[in-house]
Amino acid sequence: RGNGAISLQVGVGGKDKIKIGKIGGKDVFSSVELQKDVNELEYKKIKKTVKETVEEHSKIKDVNTNPGFVVLKNQPDFGVYQKAVTQVVLLDEIIGLLHRFDADFKGYKNRRGLIGATSSVSWESSDKTFEVIAYREKKKWGTKRLVDDESVKLMDKSTKTTFDNYDYKNNHNRVTPSSPCPILYGIRGDDTEELIDSSSMIKSELVESWLIFETNQGTDDHLRKKEISDVAPFESVIVKGTVEQPPYTIKGGHVLFKIKDSTGTIDCAAYEPTKEFRHVVRDLVIGDVVEVYGG
Template sequence: MRGECKSVYIGIDDTDSRNGMCTTYLVKVLVEKLKDSGMDLIGPPRLVRLNPNIPWKTRGNGAVCIRVGKGYGEKKVVGEIEGEKIYAFKYGKDGELDLNDIIPLLKDYFVLEEPTTNPGIVISKKKLPEWLYWNAVRNVLNIEFVERVLKENNAKFFKFKNGRGIIGASASIAWRARKFTYELLTYLPEDKWKEQRYIDENSVIEMDKKTRYTFDNYDYENNYVAISPHSKTPVLFGIRGLEPEELIKAKDMIKSTPYNAWFLFLTNQGTDEHLVKRRIKKVKEYQNVILRGKVVKEARKIEGGHAIFQIEDSTGKIDCAAYEPTKNFRNTINKLKVGDEVEVYGSVRDEPRTINIEKIRILRLAEIRVKVANPRCPKCGRRMESLGRGKGYRCRKCRIKLPEDAAEFKILDREIKERWYEVPVIARRHLSMPLKIKEMKSFKIF
């Protein structure tokens, strides 16, 4: 494929491991190669998260896609390498690029020694069918099926080991960005990847408070910096938000180990696009669902500190879990009562079949009546005695009997309200939409 294409799409996935590397870094590698070839980015690079419930994912289950060609028209800054600004153009036309040079270049960065890492590269002259993305973000696709789709669309693909990465790579090209956010990622020099890195916690808090449209920067309940990865990857930190210009300013507010490159990605993070409304009977393993039902069993604590309760709809019952990493979110779950109507957002665990909650919307709180005293005799005014559970009351003196509901009750003051509750930032998934975003305005792709 040399000089044949009017803006080629390149999708890459499953190149990292649980302990290192990052697929997004390959965008930097590709862009440096593009500069040498006189080619340009057409539109911003894309970071596309896929089904977070897939058991064989490496870490965040994110694929990347770039579109390359000879750029023209409006251009905007989407990155910087060694002080040199990187631009993305709005339009692209024919350009000459030997894509065969790219494969060995990228392969040098694949963590092939990791058993669960199975990279894939897809190169296409056109956007792939959108349904491919929706299936990859909500369901499970197999490699053979995706290969057939790629061949039908005249796309080239390259598999390493079992090549499972072609699934995510294809989905990243198929994504239409109907909902989107942005993430700005900073990268360390390659000789610094294994070294200790530093991010000033106070600077993260200050940035979070000074920026309006960023999100999930810091967890104030758990004193947790959420912008830096857990393992020693090429990424120093990443800031998520809705306004590109604000993100570019936000990175300069962070005091940290020096970095030598950054890129701004268009992404499906924070969109809830992995979730689908289901009835309980239709729930299947590896899905991510929205379920509406009534609480039929209140939360119980199990080993590990997890809180489990049960809901039902007209089709069945299912357990819902707030696991220990959700921290104080479990306090909300523990206050649910039988009869409360809720909407649960989360992923399906197969064994035992349970919903791992990302957020919950309390639609209606049941009225809980608590007995405070036996009734008074309507004749003599004395407190009546109970005849036993469910049998009512009797006055010893007057021999008058009253039913069970004649007792004096008070309405329990519920400690939770009919509103949204979400897990803390420390337990937030990439695709899960923070409640903060629901209050923000919409934006156009730049």
């Protein structure tokens, strides 16, 4: 889905289960704990199903689409995920790891999707949020979505644990994607039961199916505190410093400024899509102490 990666743990679950969705009119449940792994025959069936699904639904002809899938019997170390969200990971590193784990995998075109797929199955969901994703009828994919903005606002004001539902200053519905994908809307939050309730508040076209995902959204997993001299290209960091150069605006509406700490200086930018946040940045003056988050 987009440039995100999804992992599924498959096996025989225990008696305790929770409802996580509805597909084809049937409830979908997730077991609270894994009781038994799949057998070899089931493993081969899973691998075949994953391969067929990826090849059927991937937009392979798109220049930016480079999917990949991995099927492993053992979970890689959490450090694989941590490195992937904070640094640059080379494809050769991942392929070497997959061979060591005797994994079944396949990458398409430049095979970059293998990095995200492997990192996803390495994630430990101790710090997490949830998202309930509602899907459209296939015949409506690529057409204008019908999601009532007022119902989204009402849901936003009626729930305690959901977040990033509506941008009131720019009058922008944040739960509906802008791409022609199969998703009707996605609501993010910290409580699965409230997410199910919140979804029922949305007035929209017919929801063909829905599913709740565990996610790393809103966790700041990708950010690491660093001194300026230790920041490397393509890293996402938290840096504390003093404003050395006052903010100025460049073509496109982006606002730039410079900060320093005891180890060096670094350029910072508030890009045009951050909208009102740029007004805050423009109020900075030389000598202000700030903590900046970005990459």
